[in-house]
Amino acid sequence: MSAAVFVRTLSDSRRSLTGWAVGTALVGMAYASTYPSQRQNTASIPEALRESLHVDGTAAGYLQATVFGVIVPLLAMAYGVATGSRAIAGDEESGHLDLLLAHPLTRTRFALQRFAALVAGAFGIATLVWLAILAVRNSAELTDVTPVEFLAQCLNLALLASAFGALALGIGAAVGRRAVVLVVSAAVGVLSYMAGTFATQIGVDWLAYLSPFHYYIGGEPLKNGFQWGDGAVLVLASAVFVLVGLARFDSRDLSS
Amino acid sequence: MEKVIELRELTKTYDSRRGLAGLTLDVFQGEVFGFLGPNGAGKSTTIRLLLDLIRPTAGNATVLGLDPRGEGVELRRRVGYLAGDFVCDGRQNVRSYLRFLAALRGGVPAPRIDDLADRLGLDQTSKIKKLSKGNRQKVGLVQAFMHAPEVLILDEPTSGLDPLAQQTFLDMVAETALDGRTVFMSSHIMSEVEAVAHRVGIIRDGRLVAIDTVAGLRADTVRDVVVTFGTSVPVTAFSDLPGAISLGLDETCRTLSGRIAGSPDALIKALSRYTVTSLRATEPALEDLFHAYYEGAEAAPRTGSGRVA
Numbered sequence: 001m002s003a004a005v006f007v008r009t010l011s012d013s014r015r016s017l018t019g020w021a022v023g024t025a026l027v028g029m030a031y032a033s034t035y036p037s038q039r040q041n042t043a044s045i046p047e048a049l050r051e052s053l054h055v056d057g058t059a060a061g062y063l064q065a066t067v068f069g070v071i072v073p074l075l076a077m078a079y080g081v082a083t084g085s086r087a088i089a090g091d092e093e094s095g096h097l098d099l100l101l102a103h104p105l106t107r108t109r110f111a112l113q114r115f116a117a118l119v120a121g122a123f124g125i126a127t128l129v130w131l132a133i134l135a136v137r138n139s140a141e142l143t144d145v146t147p148v149e150f151l152a153q154c155l156n157l158a159l160l161a162s163a164f165g166a167l168a169l170g171i172g173a174a175v176g177r178r179a180v181v182l183v184v185s186a187a188v189g190v191l192s193y194m195a196g197t198f199a200t201q202i203g204v205d206w207l208a209y210l211s212p213f214h215y216y217i218g219g220e221p222l223k224n225g226f227q228w229g230d231g232a233v234l235v236l237a238s239a240v241f242v243l244v245g246l247a248r249f250d251s252r253d254l255s256s
Numbered sequence: 257m258e259k260v261i262e263l264r265e266l267t268k269t270y271d272s273r274r275g276l277a278g279l280t281l282d283v284f285q286g287e288v289f290g291f292l293g294p295n296g297a298g299k300s301t302t303i304r305l306l307l308d309l310i311r312p313t314a315g316n317a318t319v320l321g322l323d324p325r326g327e328g329v330e331l332r333r334r335v336g337y338l339a340g341d342f343v344c345d346g347r348q349n350v351r352s353y354l355r356f357l358a359a360l361r362g363g364v365p366a367p368r369i370d371d372l373a374d375r376l377g378l379d380q381t382s383k384i385k386k387l388s389k390g391n392r393q394k395v396g397l398v399q400a401f402m403h404a405p406e407v408l409i410l411d412e413p414t415s416g417l418d419p420l421a422q423q424t425f426l427d428m429v430a431e432t433a434l435d436g437r438t439v440f441m442s443s444h445i446m447s448e449v450e451a452v453a454h455r456v457g458i459i460r461d462g463r464l465v466a467i468d469t470v471a472g473l474r475a476d477t478v479r480d481v482v483v484t485f486g487t488s489v490p491v492t493a494f495s496d497l498p499g500a501i502s503l504g505l506d507e508t509c510r511t512l513s514g515r516i517a518g519s520p521d522a523l524i525k526a527l528s529r530y531t532v533t534s535l536r537a538t539e540p541a542l543e544d545l546f547h548a549y550y551e552g553a554e555a556a557p558r559t560g561s562g563r564v565a
Contacts, residue, residue, distance in 0.1 A: 002359055002360075002362065004356060004359035004360050005360070008356050008359075012345070012347055012348075094343055095339070095341060095343035096343050096344065096345055098304075098309055098339050098343065099339060099342070099343065099344060099357075099399075100360070101307075101309060102307050102309065102332060102335075102337040102339070103332060103357065103360040103361060104329045104330070104332045104333035104360070104361060104362075105329065105360060106328070106329060251311075253309070253310035253311060254304075254309045254310060256300065256304065256309075256310075256341075
């Protein structure tokens with residue numbers, strides 16, 4: 001069996017993938033560039049909020065609260081959910097899946113190639129974000145954060161997008177309906193963002209450990225570099241989402 | 257004769273309704289088998305079970321001796337399939353899409369794809385989403401035939417095709433059978449199946465209601481007959497004739513008209529006792545026959561002269 005599904009999925013999505021990557025990178029770059037003018041304003045943010053967003057006067061603190069704390073990960077999650085929902089549920093609803101799975105490949109193999117394409121896209125986006133931030137690193141006075149520390153954060157970004165992609169693909173594999181995938185994934189996304197960000201404030205620290213967000217940024221890669229343990233948790237969660245979805249996918253009827 | 261498709265008590269129950277109720281059927285190598293029934297009778301359900309797109313509630317099916325569930329990859333490698341509602345991805349042109357599907361099969365010689373497309377009059381440079389329904393159906397036919405599979409499983413293959421392409425398709429089916437390969441095709445139109453099918457199975461409400469050769473089915477059908485006699489015949493001469501439906505003499509007792517079901521043998525023997533000046537029996541309309549089955553005139557499966565499980 002070839003990697004035909006993987007190659008085709010990537011080549012079919014090259015336009016939208018380019019859109020996600022360029023868009024996310026530009027937004028990240030634009031926000032990062034405002035650091036010099038915003039640096040002074042952080043003092044006016046209420047103490048509790050500053051703490052929850054890890055805001056301090058440093059470049060890493062600013063980026064964690066803005067670029068890498070809100071907008072870029074939300075875009076990456078949106079990419080994961082949109083792509084993951086299309087991977088199986090979208091094609092099943094259109095009827096295209098019937099044709100593809102009437103070919104000599106197993107459902108598992110098909111789904112794994114689709115997932116591999118999703119992950120490749122996530123890494124493409126993260127790479128472009130990394131390059132975009134490096135491009136403004138000097139002009140935006142972000143030199144306190146090393147390129148490797150940026151890379152560590154971008155790796156977690158790719159893993160976060162992949163985890164949400166795995167969730168959406170897994171749900172789609174299990175139920176085959178795109179609307180269900182989008183609703184559940186969006187709900188999980190919002191809840192995990194809130195749990196990851198505000199768990200400490202509402203006094204339930206343990207809640208943060210359930211959130212992919214916590215593993216994405218809780219270890220503060222912009223200050224501490226690679227967080228291999230956190231990354232491993234995201235990889236493991238992705239594997240569980242995909243495998244549970246696949247188990248159901250393999251045993252159910254395709255809808256016609 | 258080797259069995260290529262074997263269905264045994266194949267049953268599929270959906271949440272709210274029954275899709276198939278204990279279907280047993282054999283299709284033999286080199287045969288063109290027409291699978292007929294009205295919409296919703298269970299034709300597509302049967303076909304999707306064979307390709308492991310859905311799973312049976314009970315019973316089992318094999319294709320080329322392979323179990324769809326356990327040996328699905330090998331089975332699908334050797335089968336060409338056209339879905340009833342053929343959907344393909346519209347973003348690319350026909351050529352690149354067919355090559356992608358060929359790659360899923362580990363590659364198909366390009367000339368074979370081109371030959372089939374040319375034969376059906378399919379322009380491979382068009383974008384799929386700009387194709388008409390008929391041309392999209394041709395894409396489906398090319399992908400089903402291109403790897404010269406041992407078995408073709410085609411669900412309503414001619415839907416949307418113009419008469420010329422329909423004829424080409426029928427030729428392709430006939431050639432496939434001459435090659436010793438097998439074609440299992442569903443339809444709700446008798447005439448297209450009649451043209452190529454060796455045997456026909458009729459399904460209604462998930463059950464097989466008839467299976468026979470086309471000629472065999474025709475033998476059971478209802479004909480209109482009109483007979484005139486040289487002299488008046490006795491009023492009771494044709495009462496109690498087997499198979500007679502509203503068969504009666506006119507007031508002069510010189511003309512017999514009405515309908516007769518099945519073999520006309522009893523009628524012929526009864527007629528031989530009198531002087532017949534003319535006889536007219538219409539060729540049975542197969543469509544009428546199928547309507548009779550569709551409407552439930554027959555409850556139990558019937559078997560005729562054909563090869564039967």
